[in-house]
Amino acid sequence: MEVLCLDYRNSTGFVPFIFSGYTRYAVWLVEVIWRCNGKYEVKGKKGCSSRHIDDGVLYQAFVDVFNLMLENKDYFIEKWRERLISVNVLVRYKAKQFIEVLAASKGIDKFDVSR
DSSP states (O other): OOBOOSSOTTSOOEEEEEEEEEOSSOEEEEEEEEEETTTTSBTTBOOOOOOOEEHHHHHHHHHHHHHHHHHTHHHHHHHHHHHTTOSOHHHHHHHHHHHHHHHHOOOOSSOOOOO
16 A cells, blocks of 8 residues: 655655554554654654554545545546556556446445454
8 A cells, every 4th residue: 555645755655664562471552653754764854744644544544535436436437448548558457457346346334454
């Protein structure tokens, strides 16, 4: 998954970081956040002022956007059909995939993050 940072233009985007605290006997905290890859490019110097994104917020945003796309399915399918005649093979392939996914999909309630 790629999440772009709009604040720091030289960044490759947001990347996941896993923070965990532990004692000798048990793990007490595990948190996954996404932060701009350019946030601390130079040690000790802050390169980007974007805040991190909590994992759950990012997944919920995906669910919301996917469901909005389903509500406007006809519009998006038409846009991807226009790309089926592209000279670029990858563009045609991805357009076909998006059309198939949207045509067969129903709304989703949550993003399955089973690991």
